Amino acid sequence: MMKQYNEIKRQHPDAVLLFRVGDFYETFSDDAITASEILGITLTRRANGAAQFVELAGFPHHALDTYLPKLVRAGKRVAICDQLEDPKLAKTIVKRGITELVTPGVSINDNVLVHKENNFLAALYSTDGKLFGISFLDISTGEFLTTEGNRDETDKLLSSFSPKEILIERGSKRKFGENFGQDYLFYELDDWIFTDDASRERLLAHFKTKNLKGFGVQHLTLGIVASGAILHYLDITQHTQISHITSLRQIDDSRYVKLDKFTVRSLELITPMNEGGKSLLNILDKTISPMGSRMLRRWMVFPLKDVRSIDERLDVVENFFRETELKRLLEEKLSLIGDLERIISKAAVGRISPREVVQLKVALMAIEPIREAFLSSDNAVIRGMGEKLDPCSAIRDRIEREIVPDPPVQLNKGGVIRKGVDEQLDELRNIAFSGKDYLLQLQQQKIDETGIPSLKIAFNNVFGYYIEVRNTHKDKVPDTWIRKQTLVNAERYITEELKAYEEKILGAEEKIAIVEATLYNALVESLLEYIPAIQGNAAVIARADCLLSFAKVAGENRYIRPEINDSDAIDIKGGRHPVIEKQLPPDEPYVANDVYLDRDTQQIIIITGPNMAGKSALLRQTALITLMAQIGCFVPAESAKIGLVDKIFTRVGASDNISLGESTFMVEMNEAAYIINNITERSLVLFDELGRGTSTYDGISIAWSIVEYIHEHPRAKAKTLFATHYHELNEMEKSFKRIKNYNVAVKEVDNKVIFLRKLVPGGSEHSFGIHVAKMAGMPQSITKRSEAILQQMEAANRRQGINKPIKDIVENREGYQLSFFQLDDPVLSQVRDEILNLDVNNLTPLEALNKLNEIKKIVKGKQ
Numbered sequence: 093m094m095k096q097y098n099e100i101k102r103q104h105p106d107a108v109l110l111f112r113v114g115d116f117y118e119t120f121s122d123d124a125i126t127a128s129e130i131l132g133i134t135l136t137r138r139a140n141g142a143a144q145f146v147e148l149a150g151f152p153h154h155a156l157d158t159y160l161p162k163l164v165r166a167g168k169r170v171a172i173c174d175q176l177e178d179p180k181l182a183k184t185i186v187k188r189g190i191t192e193l194v195t196p197g198v199s200i201n202d203n204v205l206v207h208k209e210n211n212f213l214a215a216l217y218s219t220d221g222k223l224f225g226i227s228f229l230d231i232s233t234g235e236f237l238t239t240e241g242n243r244d245e246t247d248k249l250l251s252s253f254s255p256k257e258i259l260i261e262r263g264s265k266r267k268f269g270e271n272f273g274q275d276y277l278f279y280e281l282d283d284w285i286f287t288d289d290a291s292r293e294r295l296l297a298h299f300k301t302k303n304l305k306g307f308g309v310q311h312l313t314l315g316i317v318a319s320g321a322i323l324h325y326l327d328i329t330q331h332t333q334i335s336h337i338t339s340l341r342q343i344d345d346s347r348y349v350k351l352d353k354f355t356v357r358s359l360e361l362i363t364p365m366n367e368g369g370k371s372l373l374n375i376l377d378k379t380i381s382p383m384g385s386r387m388l389r390r391w392m393v394f395p396l397k398d399v400r401s402i403d404e405r406l407d408v409v410e411n412f413f414r415e416t417e418l419k420r421l422l423e424e425k426l427s428l429i430g431d432l433e434r435i436i437s438k439a440a441v442g443r444i445s446p447r448e449v450v451q452l453k454v455a456l457m458a459i460e461p462i463r464e465a466f467l468s469s470d471n472a473v474i475r476g477m478g479e480k481l482d483p484c485s486a487i488r489d490r491i492e493r494e495i496v497p498d499p500p501v502q503l504n505k506g507g508v509i510r511k512g513v514d515e516q517l518d519e520l521r522n523i524a525f526s527g528k529d530y531l532l533q534l535q536q537q538k539i540d541e542t543g544i545p546s547l548k549i550a551f552n553n554v555f556g557y558y559i560e561v562r563n564t565h566k567d568k569v570p571d572t573w574i575r576k577q578t579l580v581n582a583e584r585y586i587t588e589e590l591k592a593y594e595e596k597i598l599g600a601e602e603k604i605a606i607v608e609a610t611l612y613n614a615l616v617e618s619l620l621e622y623i624p625a626i627q628g629n630a631a632v633i634a635r636a637d638c639l640l641s642f643a644k645v646a647g648e649n650r651y652i653r654p655e656i657n658d659s660d661a662i663d664i665k666g667g668r669h670p671v672i673e674k675q676l677p678p679d680e681p682y683v684a685n686d687v688y689l690d691r692d693t694q695q696i697i698i699i700t701g702p703n704m705a706g707k708s709a710l711l712r713q714t715a716l717i718t719l720m721a722q723i724g725c726f727v728p729a730e731s732a733k734i735g736l737v738d739k740i741f742t743r744v745g746a747s748d749n750i751s752l753g754e755s756t757f758m759v760e761m762n763e764a765a766y767i768i769n770n771i772t773e774r775s776l777v778l779f780d781e782l783g784r785g786t787s788t789y790d791g792i793s794i795a796w797s798i799v800e801y802i803h804e805h806p807r808a809k810a811k812t813l814f815a816t817h818y819h820e821l822n823e824m825e826k827s828f829k830r831i832k833n834y835n836v837a838v839k840e841v842d843n844k845v846i847f848l849r850k851l852v853p854g855g856s857e858h859s860f861g862i863h864v865a866k867m868a869g870m871p872q873s874i875t876k877r878s879e880a881i882l883q884q885m886e887a888a889n890r891r892q893g894i895n896k897p898i899k900d901i902v903e904n905r906e907g908y909q910l911s912f913f914q915l916d917d918p919v920l921s922q923v924r925d926e927i928l929n930l931d932v933n934n935l936t937p938l939e940a941l942n943k944l945n946e947i948k949k950i951v952k953g954k955q
């Protein structure tokens with residue numbers, strides 16, 4: 093057996109091998125050590141040949157569902173090796189083979205999956221390290237996606253989809269690790285898999301198409317390689333029944349607001365930064381079905397950029413919000429639907445349990461009234477959703493006809509198929525049932541015959557039905573009975589008559605199991621043709637669930653419908669922070685604030701104010717309200733007019749890349765550089781205390797020049813909120829027309845600071861940092877000393893006149909781009925004159941090229 097084990101183990105050296113031996117799954121050597129550590133099961137050592145020992149740890153086979161998820165969640169790949177023939181029939185050693193390879197990225201096991209989250213497997217491919225092909229598959233839902241993008245775009249996708257496992261080419265782990273961080277579980281596959289031919293062929297074979305044009309991904313060469321690798325991996329892991337993967341979709345990034353992963357993290361969209369905190373998702377997620385929940389997560393990181401699609405969502409939310417009857421009906425029916433998407437995937441992979449088939453019927457039954465209600469809505473979008481719902485009545489009715497309403501979880505327990513479905517089955521059941529009845533009669537008859545009142549007829553696996561007689565009555569047993577077993581207090585016998593009936597009953601039971609399985613499998617088989625329709629239903633239901641969730645949240649939290657337009661202004665009146673407002677004590681209401689930003693009058697707001705005043709909250713709430721509006725959700729404000737934004741950037745607080753060997757300041761500058769290089773005039777940018785990771789003067793200088801850049805650069809005029817403790821930056825307002833100063837007001841009463849939390853025009857002078865230090869319980873000796881030092885420093889500053897250098901900075905700025913022509917440089921002015929004197933309308937293309945060459949020579953001469 094160990095020889096057989098070693099052979100199988102050799103094929104899967106990197107997986108924990110669960111080796112079926114009798115009623116147990118056993119693990120050996122290193123696998124046993126790993127399994128015992130992760131599962132907390134006993135590790136034993138057993139002799140293995142002369143003077144050798146092997147470690148051993150195992151668990152009963154029926155506990156697989158408990159132990160398997162633990163191994164997978166710990167990031168292990170698990171190969172399940174089963175007995176492929178009946179041990180009783182095997183002449184030598186039982187034939188064994190791998191029946192499934194479960195890995196963190198490929199799982200359909202309910203205990204491994206998290207209901208509210210997708211479980212993606214990804215594959216990455218790149219030839220030059222600049223452009224990456226990426227593909228995602230959730231085998232539990234059948235969703236299969238691909239695209240191509242640069243490093244940053246790919247990084248964002250990875251953080252949005254959080255794949256549990258990433259497939260890459262052999263030998264490229266380090267390269268990908270450096271690009272995307274070591275937190276992912278990379279798995280290397282052979283190089284031949286990552287080739288265009290192999291991948292295309294595999295995809296075409298799966299989809300049974302001649303090319304990939306129908307999916308609109310034909311042009312994504314790298315994406316196709318990655319997608320093909322995913323299907324190859326399913327082959328390797330023995331996942332061959334995958335008819336629920338019905339299409340390969342391109343992730344069309346251009347349709348969505350770009351949010352980099354720092355922004356997703358620092359705005360706490362999906363996960364809170366601190367344990368015990370709340371994310372925006374926690375507040376907005378009132379979805380009822382797991383599908384709705386998964387879709388909402390996706391929506392949160394992919395806000396829309398197109399007025400019509402957003403308005404469509406908002407229209408539905410408003411409708412659900414108003415139509416309380418429809419809302420009530422939806423709530424009731426959605427709760428019956430369960431995880432339709434995953435259930436139908438299970439049907440495809442041949443793992444659907446009888447109970448899940450019934451759940452599918454219940455879900456399809458619940459879809460009918462939703463469809464009717466949607467179809468009679470006066471809103472066209474909702475009617476459209478109704479049209480897309482298909483109650484699949486034929487299969488629904490067939491399930492109802494054939495499967496009992498409350499079947500066991502496992503098929504082999506029997507009692508799944510209804511009476512009246514199959515004549516043979518009914519007959520067999522009669523035999524089995526009356527046979528058992530007969531045994532009871534027989535028992536009574538024997539009691540009467542022998543006068544042994546405690547005589548019992550029972551069954552065990554070793555010798556079938558038997559009669560048990562306690563020792564006290566042993567002598568009354570007739571000679572014709574055959575003794576089979578002697579216990580301490582009793583004897584067990586069999587009789588000819590008993591054996592004959594046993595055969596009849598057991599034969600019937602075995603046949604029942606076979607007939608039930610055949611009927612059940614035929615039903616599951618016929619489910620397969622409904623996969624696309626049911627997946628379509630799942631998508632509509634998920635969408636309805638998300639929009640209903642928005643309507644509920646809007647009602648509970650007094651949100652209003654935002655107005656979305658193509659203008660360049662963000663105009664929020666009475667805006668609130670959706671998460672913080674829910675966490676404040678009841679006697680401390682959240683103070684609402686107005687924020688206005690546009691391209692021409694108020695592009696950049698510098699917000700100063702003491703520590704703890706509420707600057708960060710204000711920054712974030714502006715981004716959150718904008719984002720919520722663009723995912724089609726109502727927003728916490730009195731009114732909100734949102735000119736669509738194309739990207740949201742945040743540079744907020746310190747990040748935690750320290751583990752990657754970068755200093756806090758380095759991380760801050762990396763992120764800031766990334767923002768500067770990627771903003772457009774439609775972007776929204778939040779800078780919270782930029783530059784604080786270095787010396788004050790360094791910090792001010794960098795902050796100043798970045799703000800100046802955003803103000804001046806023609807392509808970078810992004811709407812910007814800049815919270816800072818550097819009051820010096822307030823000077824900028826005087827010289828830059830679209831920069832405005834605001835501060836979050838406080839009141840000082842009797843040496844105490846009262847936070848008013850109101851955003852008011854104008855700069856502010858103090859930071860009250862020492863006050864906050866006092867609030868935090870810093871020893872008095874320290875705060876007193878700080879006050880003294882502060883006074884000295886401020887006095888010194890006043891003497892030297894801080895305003896002098898600031899004045900110089902303002903006057904000596906060169907600006908960006910335009911400055912080219914303002915310089916007195918003789919060469920540059922010659923270039924300017926050359927250009928100005930050109931008569932562009934009468935220039936032939938050749939003359940234009942020659943002119944360009946001349947200008948180049950002038951500039952070269954300068955160098």
Ligand SMILES: Nc1ncnc2c1ncn2[C@@H]1O[C@H](COP(=O)(O)OP(=O)(O)OP(=O)(O)O)[C@@H](O)[C@H]1O
Nearest residue numbers: 681682683684702703704705706707708709710849
């Ligand atoms: N508008 C508001 N209404 C009520 N409470 C608020 C408001 N804004 C902020 N707060 C509360 O004040 C706390 C501090 O706010 P925030 O972190 O925004 O201050 P800050 O000005 O950025 O401080 P620092 O400069 O120290 O970073 C928040 O955690 C929140 O509890």
